[in-house]
Every structure is written in C-alpha cells, then in structure tokens.
Amino acid sequence: MKAKILIIEDVKEMSDLISLYLTKEGMDTKQCESAEEALSLLESYSPDLVVLDLNLPGVDGFEFLKRFRKSFSAPVIIVSARDADEDIINGLGDGADEFITKPFSPKVLVARIKAIMRRSQGAAAPSDSTFTFGEYLLDYNSFTLKRIVPGVPRPERVPLSAKEYDVLVCLISHIETPMTPEQIYAEVWKTEFGDLSAVAVYIQRLRKKIEKDPSRPQFLKTVFGMGYCFSLKGE
16 A cells, blocks of 8 residues: 655645656655645545655644544644754653655655654564553554543544654663663664754653653653653552
C-alpha cells in the first residue's frame, strides 16, 4: 500500500515540487494551501506523514500541529524558512518529529521521509506485545499508548507522535537504567550527530502526557549527572 503524505504548503511551486519527488518514490500525496483546508481534509484522509509549512494564511502551522496532535500520531516534518531556535523548539514541543529549514534539497527531504516511515512502521516489536505501567498500556503491535480508565470498557488512546513513541520505548527497553541524552539520541534518531536538546523536549512532552505531576515525575525520572531513566519504583 502506498504511503499517504499530506503536504501543507501555500507556495504552489514548492508544494508541487515536493509532491513530484514523493510521487516518483511511489507515495500518494495530497496538497493543501492552508491549515483550514488540511483540517477539513483529515475527515476523509488519514495521512501516514505530514509535511508542514509554518507561515500559512489564516491558521498557522503551529496551531495546525496542536490540533492535529489531539487526534493523530502520524509523523510530522516541518519545512520552513523560519530557523530561529525558538521556532525549532516550539515546533518540536508542539509535536513535530523533524524540522527542516528552507532552502532545502528535495532529495534530502525524501530521504528524511523514508527514514521516518521505516522507523514508525517497520520497527520490530519486542517479544512481549504489551507493557503496562500505572494506568497505561503500551501496545507494541499497534505502536500505541492507551490509558485504562475505570468504568470505561475500552482503554482510551493517548496521542503520541512517532518520535514520542520511540523515545518512550527506548527508555522502557532500558528500564531502571539511566541513559544519557547522547545514548537516547543515538538509539532513537539513529545518528550520533544532532541537536541533543531535542531529547529534553521530547521528555517534557511525554511527562505532560503520562505523569500526574510533570514537575515530580513518577516514571520518566531525571538522574543527576547522567540523563533520564524510566522507573517503576515510584509506583
């Protein structure tokens, strides 16, 4: 089945160029010139990945990302001319998986998309199909995190981006073992070179979603002088 890519870009020439390169790689693309159009399209089109510009007419890319993350966990790559540290941090903090600044090489964008798709769809599941902690159930087969609500017959899904899921699985796979940001980055991003501050951004996002008090984490703990550790000792 073809990967479905949603391109949200108000410059038609740029959108067409991205679509052309992705189509050549056998992917199915949908193009939108505004966040409003994209949000309406999501009622009938569930993308496997989103390519998102930030400077859009009307609702901007940041607001779209926040709304998208309430219901969808598909990876999002921001492609934007805005390259300030604050924009990159906010983009990652709102749920983006990658941030690419313009101008960029379409070939590099395609390579990034293919790498993210391999990680989000092709990762091997552990031998145990689920892992439970607190009121949460991590389902490795469906790549989802669910919260068990008393009195509700079915667990409710906790929306996680692909990178949030990968970071959580990484820490759980080394349970009770402190990991440095370098180790987490190398295991999740599959490279030793990059912005290590992204690790802290994703840890904070995960804490907001699974910790009752993010300032006093029960599971995702900071280990002074080391990094981070997933622990069940606080249960």
